[in-house]
Amino acid sequence: MSEPPPPLSLRERKKLRTRAAIRQATYRLIAEQGYEAATVDRIAEAAEVSPSTVVRYFPVKEDILLTDEADALMEARLRARPAGEEPLESLRAVVLDAVTAALADAPEETLLRARLVAEIPAVRARLTETTAESGRLLAHAIAERTGRAADDLEVRVFTAAVLGALREATVHWAAHGRRPEDLVPLLDRTVDVLKGGLTLRALP
Template identity: 75%
Template sequence: MNDRPTLRERKKLKTRAAIRKAAYRLAAEEGWEAATTDRIAEEADVSPSTVVRYFPVREDIVLTDENDDVLEARLLARPAGEEPLESLRAVVLEAVGTALDQEPEETRLRARLMVEIPSVRARFTETTAETGRRLARALADRTGRDADDLEVRIFTAAVLGALREATLYWAEQDTSGDLLPLLHRTVDTLKAGLTPHAEPPAHP
């Protein structure tokens, strides 16, 4: 069986990549408001209708990475008996690590846009919810629960919401430092719960 993409599929992937690169370049150099559909089309050497056909929601150009299928498959492939929280930690943080390695500047810009641009942040929340539904289905399969089980939905949404909040925190700190340790810290917090800080020692 030949799994190599057809010429048509390769052209589509090339066009999507060109549109995304143009949007990132405009947003980085001139700001998100400058990254209009017409400007993106001009930079990517395609028509505005092509941009809209590939990305009906403009914010998706800087958010969409088509990883949901991969995340779901990797979650289903995690070792049997592994705690669901650890399974999510493994697959989501691996995806983040890959993005940081392959597209470090784009990943940082995406995080900054989520903090600075309400429409990008709102759309990111929507796409995270869509990802959550896919991962909840995989977790349900692994735990023998129903895909629409309330506990599964709450658990998955809580984990992804916490990781999203950690990413926003990272962006608010001007993306200084490493994101992955923050995400591990986030999962550890979910695992341990929130405990009070120890009282500072009294001075004589």
């Protein structure tokens, strides 16, 4: 059994609280006044921090909406999956667990983020970038589980393909109704498509 992680230091706990305060202020401002009205200065005022603090934690506004601590948690959970499990099934499990938790813990924020992804090109573009960053992190765990190097072509292609497909499924969901109960089944179906491939429909 692996050793439990050491407790967070006071400094680390303060940083997490600050990040959370900035996120909450941003979501609140966007919900009340719209995306464009949530400027760095207004976010800072609502979060009771300086504008420079907002920028230090989140260099671009879209990062406030799209980056969190979930990637590190998914990497840890990926490493903890059963040793003989297929990599695709391991990714399916950790991603669906993370999305289920997000919908349960912060449903309004999850739905607002989905709407912004569908409606704001800058948010959608940044989602593509953050998905690639997540892929590079998770590729290390995939490489370790499959006995390959982290920069192995097959590892990079596999991880990028899975996360890219899940990103597209999320954008599809965001543009078609955004019912919370539909997202996890849609992501599960997406993994099935990757696993089984695309077949021709029978002609009438």
